[in-house]
Amino acid sequence: MELFNEPIQGRKGSKAHIFFHGVGLVGYTLEPVSIALYYNGFKVLGRSKKLYRVRGFYSLSPQDRLVLAKVGSEYVNPCEVFCQEGQEVHVDLSVPFLVKLFSPLLDGYFQHRKLVKNKILWSLAVDKIKKLANHPKMGDMKMDKTGRILEVGSDVVVVGGGLSGLVATYTISKLGLRVLLIDDSPALGGRMRYDYMDIPGISMPRQDLLQDLLNKITASENVRILTRTVFTGFFEDHPTAYSEYDKVLYILKAKAYIIATGLVDIPCIFRNNDLPGVFSGSTVLEMVNYYRVEPGRRGLIIGLSQNSLRIAEQLRRLGIEIVLVSRLKRENMEYDLSKIGEYVGNVREIQAAGKTCVERVNIIHDGGRDEVKVDFITCSAFSIPDVRILNQLNSKMVFLDKVGFVPIHDEYMHLRGNIFVAGGVSGSPYSILHLIEGEIAALSAAYKLGVKDAEPLMAERIKEYRLKLSEMNVKWKNKIFEIVRSGLIENTSFNYPPTLFIEKPRRDAFICFCEDITTEDISRTVYEKGYRTLELVKRSLGVCTGRCQGRLCMVNASLYVSYLSNLDPNQVGLTKARAPTTPVPLYVLAGGEGG
Amino acid sequence: MKIAIVGGGVSGLSIAYNLAVRGAGEIHLLERNWIMYGSSTRSGARFRVHFWTEENSRFAIESIKRLDKLAGKMEWNPIIYRGGYLWLLFNEHQIERFKETNKMWSKLGAQGIFLEPGDIRERYSYINVDDVLGAFYGPQDGSFHHDYVCFGYYSLAKKLGVIFHEFTPVNEIVIADNKVKQLKTMSGLVDVDVVVLAAGAWTNELLEKMGIHLPTEPLRKEVCLTEPYHYFIEPLIIDMNSGAYVGQTLKGEILGSIDYPTPPGLIKLETRLEFVIRWAKAISKRIPILKNARIMRTWAGYYMMSADNSHIIGREPGWPEGLYVAYGYSGHGFMMAPLVGELLAENILTGKIPELMKPFLPTRFKENKLIQEKLVIG
Numbered sequence: 001m002e003l004f005n006e007p008i009q010g011r012k013g014s015k016a017h018i019f020f021h022g023v024g025l026v027g028y029t030l031e032p033v034s035i036a037l038y039y040n041g042f043k044v045l046g047r048s049k050k051l052y053r054v055r056g057f058y059s060l061s062p063q064d065r066l067v068l069a070k071v072g073s074e075y076v077n078p079c080e081v082f083c084q085e086g087q088e089v090h091v092d093l094s095v096p097f098l099v100k101l102f103s104p105l106l107d108g109y110f111q112h113r114k115l116v117k118n119k120i121l122w123s124l125a126v127d128k129i130k131k132l133a134n135h136p137k138m139g140d141m142k143m144d145k146t147g148r149i150l151e152v153g154s155d156v157v158v159v160g161g162g163l164s165g166l167v168a169t170y171t172i173s174k175l176g177l178r179v180l181l182i183d184d185s186p187a188l189g190g191r192m193r194y195d196y197m198d199i200p201g202i203s204m205p206r207q208d209l210l211q212d213l214l215n216k217i218t219a220s221e222n223v224r225i226l227t228r229t230v231f232t233g234f235f236e237d238h239p240t241a242y243s244e245y246d247k248v249l250y251i252l253k254a255k256a257y258i259i260a261t262g263l264v265d266i267p268c269i270f271r272n273n274d275l276p277g278v279f280s281g282s283t284v285l286e287m288v289n290y291y292r293v294e295p296g297r298r299g300l301i302i303g304l305s306q307n308s309l310r311i312a313e314q315l316r317r318l319g320i321e322i323v324l325v326s327r328l329k330r331e332n333m334e335y336d337l338s339k340i341g342e343y344v345g346n347v348r349e350i351q352a353a354g355k356t357c358v359e360r361v362n363i364i365h366d367g368g369r370d371e372v373k374v375d376f377i378t379c380s381a382f383s384i385p386d387v388r389i390l391n392q393l394n395s396k397m398v399f400l401d402k403v404g405f406v407p408i409h410d411e412y413m414h415l416r417g418n419i420f421v422a423g424g425v426s427g428s429p430y431s432i433l434h435l436i437e438g439e440i441a442a443l444s445a446a447y448k449l450g451v452k453d454a455e456p457l458m459a460e461r462i463k464e465y466r467l468k469l470s471e472m473n474v475k476w477k478n479k480i481f482e483i484v485r486s487g488l489i490e491n492t493s494f495n496y497p498p499t500l501f502i503e504k505p506r507r508d509a510f511i512c513f514c515e516d517i518t519t520e521d522i523s524r525t526v527y528e529k530g531y532r533t534l535e536l537v538k539r540s541l542g543v544c545t546g547r548c549q550g551r552l553c554m555v556n557a558s559l560y561v562s563y564l565s566n567l568d569p570n571q572v573g574l575t576k577a578r579a580p581t582t583p584v585p586l587y588v589l590a591g592g593e594g595g
Numbered sequence: 596m597k598i599a600i601v602g603g604g605v606s607g608l609s610i611a612y613n614l615a616v617r618g619a620g621e622i623h624l625l626e627r628n629w630i631m632y633g634s635s636t637r638s639g640a641r642f643r644v645h646f647w648t649e650e651n652s653r654f655a656i657e658s659i660k661r662l663d664k665l666a667g668k669m670e671w672n673p674i675i676y677r678g679g680y681l682w683l684l685f686n687e688h689q690i691e692r693f694k695e696t697n698k699m700w701s702k703l704g705a706q707g708i709f710l711e712p713g714d715i716r717e718r719y720s721y722i723n724v725d726d727v728l729g730a731f732y733g734p735q736d737g738s739f740h741h742d743y744v745c746f747g748y749y750s751l752a753k754k755l756g757v758i759f760h761e762f763t764p765v766n767e768i769v770i771a772d773n774k775v776k777q778l779k780t781m782s783g784l785v786d787v788d789v790v791v792l793a794a795g796a797w798t799n800e801l802l803e804k805m806g807i808h809l810p811t812e813p814l815r816k817e818v819c820l821t822e823p824y825h826y827f828i829e830p831l832i833i834d835m836n837s838g839a840y841v842g843q844t845l846k847g848e849i850l851g852s853i854d855y856p857t858p859p860g861l862i863k864l865e866t867r868l869e870f871v872i873r874w875a876k877a878i879s880k881r882i883p884i885l886k887n888a889r890i891m892r893t894w895a896g897y898y899m900m901s902a903d904n905s906h907i908i909g910r911e912p913g914w915p916e917g918l919y920v921a922y923g924y925s926g927h928g929f930m931m932a933p934l935v936g937e938l939l940a941e942n943i944l945t946g947k948i949p950e951l952m953k954p955f956l957p958t959r960f961k962e963n964k965l966i967q968e969k970l971v972i973g
Contacts, residue, residue, distance in 0.1 A: 049823070065822075074887070112743075117672035119663070126676050130826045130845045137825040139721075141887040149872070235893075236865035251868065529750075533629055539636060539742040542846070547822055547891065579866065583822050583889030589875035590886065 011292050016083040021090060027083030030186070031291050032060060033071055034078040037089070039293045043276040043357040045069050045078050045091055049134050049546075050516040051106055052095045054356050056276025058267060058379075058513070058552065059283045062184050062230060062244060063582050065547035066513050067091070073142035080244055082186075096132055107507065108521030108541045147247035147588030154180035154224065156445050157239070157252055159231040159389065160260035162190020163199075163431055164423025166213040167438030168258050168445075173222035175446045175454060180254065181223060182241050184230045184582075188214060190262055191282060194290040197310050201432035226250070231261075232580035233392045242584050249588050256418040256445040259390060260438065263383040263424035266556055267510075268302045269519060270350035270501040273379075274510045277358035281311050281380030288318055296375030297321065300361050302350065302501065303381030304328050304335075304343075306429075311380055312340040323372050325350065325363055326381070327501075344370060350501040352377060364503070382498040384555050385425045390415065391577040398483060399569035400476045401494045403427050404555060410484045411462060413441035420445050427480060430472060436465045491568050497559035511560060512553035514546020519560065526564045534558045538575045549577060596620040598943070599778055599787040601765045601801065602794035603628075604635035605741070605929050606921050608748035609936030610791055615755035617940055622757045623787075625780065627764035631745040633795045634928065637864075637896025639818055639850060641831050641842065642930040643680050643736035644705045647696060647970045650954040651905055652703055655927070656735075657951060658934035662744070665933065669747030676845060677737035679830040681710075681719070683881070684729045689835055693731040700733075707733045721884045722832065732830065738842070741929055765794075767804050768918070775917040789917045789943055796861060796897035798922040807914065810902035810960055811923045812859040816852060817866045817895045819874050821888040823847030832881070833972055839877035840972055841885070849888055853877055859900070866893040898926035903965040906931050908939055909948065909956045919943060920957060926971055 013030030020042055027036030034045060034057045044054045046067030055067045062080040069078040070090040078089070099106070110116060116125060158169045161183030172179040187193055192210045199206055217223045229243040229250070239257065241250040265280035267273060279287070279295060281303075287293050297320060301308050304326035312322045322341030330345040337343045346366035352358050358377050363370045384404030387397060395415055397405040406427035409415045413422050422441035423434040440461050447454040469477050483489055502509045505523035510516070525531050525540050534557060537543060543557045544550030550557075554574055562569040598619055600607045603626030611624045626632065642662075644655040666673050684690050690709075697707050710732055712724040753759065760780075768790055769777040778785045792798050796813035824847050831842035838854030853874040855867070871893060879886040901907055901923035908921045919942075921935050938952040948956070954966060 111672045111674065112670065117666065117669075119667045122666075122672065122675075126674075126845070130676075133823065133826075133847050135823045135825045135847045138827060138884050138887060143883060143886060145887070235868040235871070236863070237867040237869055240868060529746075535629055535632075539631075540746060545892075549891065578892050578894050580890065580893070583891045585887060585889045586821075586875045586879050587886040589872050589890065590879045591872075591876070 009292065012290070013082070016085045016087070018083050018087045018089060029083055031083060031293070032079045033069070033081050033083055033087070033089055034060070035287065035291050035293050036083050037078065044093065045276070047093060047095065047134050048274065048516050049514065051103065052099050052134055053274055053516070054093070054276060055274060055513070056357065058278060059280045060286055063548065063551055065583070068136055070136070070140065074145070075136035075141065092134075098128060099132060108517055109524060145247065145585070145587050147249065147585065147591070149249045149251060149588070149591055151251045151253060152180060152224070153253040154178045155254060155449060156180070156256045156258060156442075157182065157254040158258045158260060160190065160262055160423070160425070161185070161188035161227070162260060162262045162423060162434070163192060164434040164438035164441070165190065165258070165260035166217065167435055168260060168422055168442040169223055170213060170216050170220070171439050171442035172446060173217060173220040175451050176222065177446055177449060177451065178222050179224070180252070181217070181225045182229050182231050183227050186228055188225065188227060194282070194286040195310060196289050196314060199431040201430070202435065230582040231389060232582055232584065233389055235579050240580065242580065242582060242588070247588055249584055255449050256420065258420045258422055258441045258445055259415075259425055260422045260441070261386040261389060261425045264386045264551065265307070265380050265383050266499060267513075267552055268350075268379040268381050268499045268501055269497070269509050269511060269556060269560070270302075270352065271506050271508045272352040272354075274513055275352050275354055275358050276356065277354070277376045278352065279376060279378055281307055281378050281383070284376070284378045285311055285314060288315065294318070294320065298374045299323070299376045299378055300325060300372065300374045301378045301380060302326070303379070303498070305380065307383055308378070308380040309335060309340065311378060316340050323374060347501060349503045379499070383424070383429070385427055386551070387425060388549070388551060388577045388581055390421070390425070391574060392579055392581070393419065394576065397574060398480065398489050399492055399494065400427065400479065401492050402498060403429070403476055405569075405574055406476075406480055408480055408483050411465070411481050412444040412458070413437055414444055418448065427476060428474070430474070433468060433472070433474065436461060436468060440465060489570055492570065494559075494562060494569055497556065497563050499556055500560065500563065511557050512543040512546060514548050514553075515542045517541050517543045517553070522557065522560055523564055526561055532561060532565045532567060532572060534561060534573050534575050537561055544575050547583070549581065550575065596788050597786060598622045598789040598791065599785065600624045600791045600793055601778070602626065602633070602792065602798070603630040603759070603761065604633050604793065604795055605631065605745050605748065605932045606795065606924070606935060607791070607793035608745055608752060609932040610793055610921060610939055611757045612748045612752040612755070613936035613940035614943065615752055615757050617944055619940065619944055623760060623785070624752070624757055625760045625763045625765050625778065627762070627797070629761050630749055630759065631742070633797065634896045634899070635745050636742060637818070637894055638741040638929055639852070640741040640844070640929070641736070641738050643733060645680065645700060645707065645733045645736060645970070646968055648905075648966050648968050649699050649703070650966050651968050652700060652705065654934060654951060654955070655930050656703055656705055658931050661933035661937060662739070665747070668751065670750045671743040671747040672740075673744045673747055674740035674845060675737065676739070677734065678842070680733045680736035680833065681830040682731045682833045682835055683722070683727050684731060685726060685836045686728060690729050697731070705733070705735045707731050719829070721827070721882050723881055723883055726836070736831070738831070738844070739929065744929060765801065768801060770805060770915045773915050775915050787917070789919065791919045791921060791939065791943070793921045795922055795928070796899045798899070798920065802920070805915065805918075809907060809920075809923065809957055811907070812900055813861050813897040814859050814900045815857050815862050815864065815895050816898050816926070817855065817870050817893060818850060818852045819871055819890050820892045821849040822891045824849065824888065828882075834877060834881050837877040837881070839874055839881065841878050841882065848891070849885065851878060861897070864895040866895050899923050900925045902960060904968040904971050905966040906935065906955055907957050908935050908952055909942055911957050911961075925968070
């Protein structure tokens with residue numbers, strides 16, 4: 001591997017002057033406002049709802065709405081809007097006096113404190129409390145916006161434009177069916193869009209593979225593509241998708257749906273894990289490779305996996321120094337990490353520190369304590385299937401250790417009714433499997449829609465799939481297929497959340513960022529209140545009820561509760577997700593006429 | 596005495612607590628899922644004392660007093676807050692009706708205020724009053740945190756020794772010699788002396804197995820919730836023209852719903868886009884500033900509607916001995932449950948029927964003494 005030290009060049013789009021609190025900056029027209037601000041050194045994009053902690057962005061997904069900034073006349077996720085000439089951006093960073101005064105008391109049980117819930121004091125306090133949460137002011141927004149509702153018909157809808165989604169789209173189009181491909185990113189490709197390393201097991205270089213697939217599907221008359229559009233889920237009457245960019249709500253009319261939403265790198269749980277500069281693994285790659293903006297010069301990568309090593313290697317090539325940490329022992333290491341950077345193993349606790357962004361990290365490990373100076377942190381200890389859409393459908397999930405909650409589906413990638421899954425969301429960690437699964441899901445869907453030609457092809461692919469699974473020793477996929485047959489879910493061997501890097505519950509280690517819920521809050525719910533299902537923990541604290549709708553916190557919360565109470569995560573479970581997966585403005589729903 | 600309560604919603608929890616606090620003996624509460632799973636946790640979390648009928652209004656007034664009193668004792672803060680209800684009225688008939696009924700409410704100590712369109716604009720500048728003729732404001736009405744109310748009752752009851760059986764569906768009530776004898780559950784038969792059915796929308800399944808039919812049916816209701824915004828909508832606003840309502844939770848989310856035709860029965864608890872669109876249209880017309888709000892979540896739950904939109908508590912003399920019901924709240928479960936628990940506990944333990952409970956007995960349907968409550972919201 002060549003290591004070279006080349007400054008990153010080539011930001012997306014053309015220059016645009018934007019104003020942050022009146023200060024003129026240069027951004028680029030095809031990059032999100034958050035990226036332009038970060039590049040210019042403005043890492044704080046807002047304060048949290050309850051504790052008023054400084055927050056930046058964790059991922060670039062439009063669905064993780066951790067902070068809202070005022071861009072123009074609207075409060076938006078700054079990762080969702082691109083820079084425009086003359087755009088004004090404001091974030092309110094003030095902290096109310098009362099919050100400053102009471103901040104040590106403002107935990108998840110503040111309102112249940114004896115003094116606060118006292119009848120007389122409560123009647124006095126409530127008037128203040130209700131105004132103290134840090135939320136956008138409705139009256140600050142302009143009212144001239146309009147939106148539309150459009151119906152789109154297709155034979156099949158594919159959700160997710162990563163490898164498996166692209167393959168599924170191409171396969172369906174080849175069989176003569178119409179297909180609508182929906183992706184929430186600005187461009188197709190999923191992880192291939194920004195992970196520049198080749199895919200193990202696939203001989204074609206990544207770049208060529210992606211280009212080849214894109215060429216094929218864009219050339220097909222059967223394919224329609226909606227990027228920057230979030231599949232908002234299945235209402236009883238219509239499945240829907242929403243484009244914040246076009247302000248359009250799509251009502252989808254299709255005969256089959258293939259869900260290929262891939263994997264999400266969920267946040268790691270450590271002290272001050274909410275500081276600006278803490279990112280998901282894929283976000284860091286997207287920043288450097290797609291938007292060409294460095295997250296920093298020296299970073300900490302949490303977790304040791306194929307995923308984290310790919311990230312480390314790509315950052316290292318750009319001359320960014322890396323410190324890799326994980327819970328694994330150094331001597332068990334089969335990798336030669338020396339080329340990538342420093343490695344600290346046997347880590348027990350991580351504590352990030354910094355005033356407005358990550359400045360340094362304290363690492364407590366079996367051999368003692370190290371302080372390292374870093375300017376960003378990458379969470380890549382656990383990539384979980386993004387199952388929120390399937391969770392809306394009440395589909396059965398099973399927790400598999402080190403894989404996450406996986407929807408129960410059969411070998412034909414069939415979930416139920418007219419719904420199919422493919423790729424990371426189905427619990428497959430390797431791209432080579434995503435490729436085959438995309439094809440199988442497409443063939444199954446086509447077969448279901450009456451395309452007889454799909455059958456012989458499918459038999460062939462299934463054979464290949466079985467072979468690959470045994471070759472790669474992916475036992476858990478067979479476990480899932482077995483559950484479909486037997487209906488039985490075995491106990492898992494879970495004992496420790498892969499994302500957990502604290503030794504005891506901490507007030508500054510967050511699980512839910514939208515609602516400011518800490519590990520200490522959750523431990524009180526588990527130990528003092530005795531609630532041990534995620535549904536009850538949600539109701540006592542509000543975890544999973546914030547703007548991201550549990551996308552980042554749900555699995556962490558479930559695993560943390562399991563860990564504290566010594567239960568199988570299958571017993572603690574998830575909470576039901578509900579449509580829409582991303583918030584849709586009323587003016588779009590009302591069709592812009594207002595009545 | 597061994598008492599079993601079937602249903603772990605707010606109704607069952609309040610009854611369990613009230614029985615336990617009176618030292619009723621061995622109390623078991625059986626819930627088919629987790630505590631408060633059914634309709635309680637899907638509540639819109641509002642209470643009012645303004646009903647068309649004196650029976651319901653009086654009942655609600657007394658009930659909220661009980662909850663208020665209990666609030667200090669509960670381990671959880673029920674977050675009681677009196678933001679008021681604001682009914683927007685669109686014709687003389689509606690105004691007349693409210694004026695007439697306000698006399699009764701005044702008598703009960705829950706006098707409301709009439710607002711001219713100008714007053715409305717002054718107090719709630721965000722409401723579009725172009726087509727509004729007036730409004731009735733009920734300052735005694737308000738909100739609470741439904742989950743915390745349930746948790747509050749749950750922890751109080753638990754401390755008093757109530758035995759909870761979660762994830763334990765009751766399949767049948769075994770009767771012998773015209774007396775309740777046993778409950779049939781997955782884990783076997785449980786001997787009981789008294790059974791209180793407080794299983795909300797699922798109560799009829801059990802009653803019908805005993806040949807008892809009461810004129811009730813579940814009706815699915817859907818609710819929309821927006822992202823949180825800085826608190827500004829004080830009252831729950833009910834648009835008497837479109838049938839929409841909207842309010843803001845103390846957390847900042849804007850919550851609302853609208854009348855939308857739904858077939859009765861235990862249909863799937865899903866939500867419809869058509870419903871969301873209808874609400875969005877009605878609300879952005881009434882409160883134009885809300886056009887910018889974003890709908891974050893929708894969900895559905897059942898109102899267990901009775902023939903006269905009022906709860907059913909107690910028993911009929913002809914029923915097997917030891918069988919009681921508390922259901923059919925018609926969307927008013929949280930408002931009525933605190934008092935229902937108290938009255939029913941007294942009734943079970945003393946055999947006497949408290950005055951406040953009399954209008955709500957199940958016998959009223961046979962005797963044709965319906966309550967005629969017509970003011971149902973949502």
